[in-house]
Amino acid sequence: MDTGVPLSVAVSVVGKRQNPELVRVAGAGKEKCCYFFWQGRNSTVSEKGTSALMTVELDEERGAQVQVQQGKEPPCFLQCFNGGMIVHSGRREEEEENAQNEWRLYCVRGEVPVEGHLLEVACHCSSLRSRASMILLSVNRAIIYLWHGCKAQPHTRDVGRTAACRIKEQ
Incomplete structure (x- = not known):
């Protein structure tokens, strides 16, 4: 996933409202469109x-465009x-070449699941x-290991458990 990837997202925006009565009458706000384009390192x-x-080219609604850099x-x-x-890691073209590498190691990132x-x-x-949690994965053997470093924070461990469960379900 090192190439750019556009992603369209609808977001709900609430304008500044001073009067609490207006908030109840007007609702949650107007839906707008935003386009993220992720770019790998x-x-x-x-x-x-x-x-x-x-x-x-995707922008039919004139939505905001947000460049997102890896990391x-x-x-x-x-x-x-x-x-x-x-x-x-790597590029799609290299995926077939790396197919013989059966094991993949992933670092868990994020504050909340x-x-x-x-x-x-x-x-x-x-x-x-x-200080990290890691996931070791072998798709060919259907094996997944979740490893926590001795100083990994509780929230990091939670994110790692959630990610491992998602992979297991898939």
């Missing part, structure tokens, strides 16, 4: 430009995936961190 300049152009995803973007975003996401790291013991 290793995206080329050409891929970044292509994702921005794709977003413009700097805002909570509202992560919530679109409901805790299910997974960033794999709905904003949780996984980032693939090198499948090596040097990738383990004492």
Whole structure:
């Protein structure tokens, strides 16, 4: 997932209202459209430009366009995936070449389960961190391990458990 990916999202916006009576009468606010385009850390300049152009082409409602860089995803973007975003390393073209690598290691990221996401790291013991939770996965063997570092915070452990359960269900 290192290339740009456009994603359309409808968001509800509430304007500033001073009078509490108006809030009850007017409702929750007007629905607006927003386009996120995610760009992986290793995206080329050409891929970044292509994702921005794709977003413009999708824009029928003249919604806001928000560039999201890998590692700097805002909570509202992560919530679109409901805790299910997974960033794999490499490129799609390389996926077949890496098929023989049976095990994949993911670092658990996020403060709360709905904003949780996984980032693939090198499948090596040097990738383990004492303050992190990690998921080791073998799709071929249908095996999943959840590992918590000795200093992992309780919220990190919760996000890791939630992510592991989601993968198990799939």
